[in-house]
Amino acid sequence: MCQLLGMNCATPTDFNFSFRGFARRGGETDKHEHGWGMAIYEGHGIRTFLDPLPAAESRVAQFVEGYPIKTLNMMAHIRFATQGKVALENVHPFCREMWGIYWSFAHNGEVPKYSNKPYVEYPLLGRVSNRTEVFYHPVGDTDSEAVFCAILNALRAEFTELPTLPVLYETLQRLCAQIVEGDEELTILNFLLGCGQYNLFAYSWPGSRPGSKVWNGLHYTIRKPPFSKAKLADVDYSVDFSTCTTPADRVAVIATAPLTVDEEWKEFKRGQLLMFDRGLAFSESYETHEVETQGRGLFSRYISKCSVPTTSAKLYDTPGLLRELVDEVVSSDTREVVWARKGADLGCGIGCSGVLFRSCCEYLTGVDLSPEMLDGARDRGCYDELVNGNIECVLRKHPKFGRCKNPTHGALAYTTFDLIISLSTFVYIMDIKNVFSDIRELLNCENGIFAFSMEFLDEIENDPEPEKGYVLQRCARYAHKKWYLDESTKASGFATKAFQPTAVPLRQHNGANVYGVLVVLEIDKSVEAGASD
Numbered sequence: 001m002c003q004l005l006g007m008n009c010a011t012p013t014d015f016n017f018s019f020r021g022f023a024r025r026g027g028e029t030d031k032h033e034h035g036w037g038m039a040i041y042e043g044h045g046i047r048t049f050l051d052p053l054p055a056a057e058s059r060v061a062q063f064v065e066g067y068p069i070k071t072l073n074m075m076a077h078i079r080f081a082t083q084g085k086v087a088l089e090n091v092h093p094f095c096r097e098m099w100g101i102y103w104s105f106a107h108n109g110e111v112p113k114y115s116n117k118p119y120v121e122y123p124l125l126g127r128v129s130n131r132t133e134v135f136y137h138p139v140g141d142t143d144s145e146a147v148f149c150a151i152l153n154a155l156r157a158e159f160t161e162l163p164t165l166p167v168l169y170e171t172l173q174r175l176c177a178q179i180v181e182g183d184e185e186l187t188i189l190n191f192l193l194g195c196g197q198y199n200l201f202a203y204s205w206p207g208s209r210p211g212s213k214v215w216n217g218l219h220y221t222i223r224k225p226p227f228s229k230a231k232l233a234d235v236d237y238s239v240d241f242s243t244c245t246t247p248a249d250r251v252a253v254i255a256t257a258p259l260t261v262d263e264e265w266k267e268f269k270r271g272q273l274l275m276f277d278r279g280l281a282f283s284e285s286y287e288t289h290e291v292e293t294q295g296r297g298l299f300s301r302y303i304s305k306c307s308v309p310t311t312s313a314k315l316y317d318t319p320g321l322l323r324e325l326v327d328e329v330v331s332s333d334t335r336e337v338v339w340a341r342k343g344a345d346l347g348c349g350i351g352c353s354g355v356l357f358r359s360c361c362e363y364l365t366g367v368d369l370s371p372e373m374l375d376g377a378r379d380r381g382c383y384d385e386l387v388n389g390n391i392e393c394v395l396r397k398h399p400k401f402g403r404c405k406n407p408t409h410g411a412l413a414y415t416t417f418d419l420i421i422s423l424s425t426f427v428y429i430m431d432i433k434n435v436f437s438d439i440r441e442l443l444n445c446e447n448g449i450f451a452f453s454m455e456f457l458d459e460i461e462n463d464p465e466p467e468k469g470y471v472l473q474r475c476a477r478y479a480h481k482k483w484y485l486d487e488s489t490k491a492s493g494f495a496t497k498a499f500q501p502t503a504v505p506l507r508q509h510n511g512a513n514v515y516g517v518l519v520v521l522e523i524d525k526s527v528e529a530g531a532s533d
Helices: 016-024 059-065 143-158 165-180 285-293 310-314 318-330 352-360 371-380 433-442 482-491 525-532
Strands: 003-014 036-042 045-051 070-078 094-098 101-110 188-194 200-205 219-223 229-231 238-240 251-255 272-277 280-282 340-346 361-368 385-388 419-422 449-457 470-472 478-481 494-501 507-509 512-523
Touching: 003 016, 003 101, 003 188, 003 200, 003 272, 016 059, 016 070, 016 251, 036 101, 045 059, 045 101, 070 101, 070 188, 094 143, 101 143, 143 165, 143 188, 165 188, 165 200, 165 272, 165 285, 165 507, 219 280, 272 285, 280 285, 280 371, 285 318, 285 352, 318 352, 318 419, 318 449, 318 494, 318 512, 340 352, 352 361, 352 371, 352 419, 361 371, 371 385, 433 449, 433 482, 449 482, 449 494, 478 482, 482 494
Parallel strands: 340 361, 340 419, 361 385, 419 449, 449 478
Antiparallel strands: 003 070, 003 251, 036 045, 036 070, 094 101, 101 188, 188 200, 200 272, 219 251, 229 238, 272 280, 449 512, 470 478, 494 512, 507 512
């Protein structure tokens, strides 16, 4: 198997430190000795370095390691050949021009659909219906380059204008699921996809497997203020970043295996697609929509950007749509009316929802598991308090099992809230019943509102697990069955005030449509009355 390295930065940054350790794995500390390559974005251009020699021995690699090129976006690859011969044409990253943009791609893994068969038998992706529509072809004989060309052909068939970032994100998510579908156990698909100077997409399937010594996943860490010292895992070398950075710097480093021994690395979830921009990781369409509105989406001098109608743009403004739904339920005539004394935003991310709900809350608390996301939320100034922690911990007075080492356990458990919101959080929680019950305990009994977004399934024909109220999709997100949502709502003492699904499915899972939905609940007064009687 190969290994990947990616960097995405808030300010132009050199990659010498990370590449120094990474290159050692190319034949010195690990077996990836069948070539190495690198793609570095500079403005609208791209530099590439490719060499079929081991990175640990390559004079080109030594030159690059000591040459302080600064960039916002780059990727590198060291190869252990499992598909295709050892040759320059099979060295990653692969690069192509599409829509006047340089696209780059590096892959680790094996994709059975695109290997050990004639090229004409490789499956077509997306809207590509026949071979006459195929524009991009591999030069070498690796499954990796074949997958890259299949993705580009699918995007080219899908769009005649430049897609916006949320549309591109959702399309890539759908294409990844299509590549994996039917060969889930044999497919290993970990890749980096660059599409210009700002954005880097990263996908991981299947992630680490118990007992396996093969690198099947991806990890990332984010270096940000206050910077500290970091030591490489593959060579006795360290850097004190506090001496060579500024407060504006932030760098996301993505690697197959952690490169350092003293930084916190997060492993990608199974089937997770992340978009990196300015050194931050985004996994929600409404977050990528905000990046797009900042002018950091795809750029071409020759292909126009999709003109997005206001109604279509609103589809990606989940916080705004939820705020409108909540206003309808509480009969608020203006967004400037403060009706919630205390509000909580669970899974607040960079604060997109906080901006929208700030005006109706006298005091607003944001909660998120990612310190980097909280940095973005803090910059917005829309929260009175920010809590770094797992929402299942911060809501609960007492741990479910034994003692909890989380320092923020119970941080919100002794506060009464008039409004609790949660966007795109329950797609990462399998069993929502306990969380619903915990939220119910914290809400004001008179007029408390619980509003959230989630994904739910149509009825599954011949459901193999009809008793389970949820499924884990290939995109690393849970979709809950409608009956299970209704059951959890009732069991927790809530009544549904609004239920607004998307007009069209987000995707399919095993033949069943998956929809997004906005929900507003309030405490069921009939249950309260029955309890007091």
